[in-house]
Amino acid sequence: YYLMSFTSVYDTKLFAEFRADTCVEIINEVEFGSRLDRALKVIDWKGLLGAVKYFDPQKLGAISSNEDILFLKSNQYAWQQEFRAVAFPFCKEDLKEKRKTIEIGDLSDIAQFVK
Secondary structure (H helix, E strand, O other): OEEEEEEOOOOOHHHHHOOOOOEEEEOOHHHHHHHHHHHHHHOOEEEEEEEOEEEOOOOHHHOOOHHHHHOEEEHHHHHHOEEEEEEEEOOHHHHHOOOOOOOOOOOOOOEEEEO
16 A cells, blocks of 8 residues: 555644655645545545544554554654545555556645745
């Protein structure tokens, strides 16, 4: 599977944490999700979107399904308020490729760069 990470808040600490000088603000999350879903269907993949659930690593009772694993993270990172998009193929053979390009298209009407 492939995973994209987002945050639900603007926090300047994230720039240092991820060694970045710019971020992309998604202004219309619903439309972004729709476009991502359409782009994944074109390549015969599917996707999941969801907020990360933070848990105490000493207590693994938070895992109740395989999908839960994709959206769990140690509570030491809760300040990141992460949101994830996970993409995976219907056919496992597609995972043999090391890199996959997903064409979402122009996002300038629903996103902007922020420094």
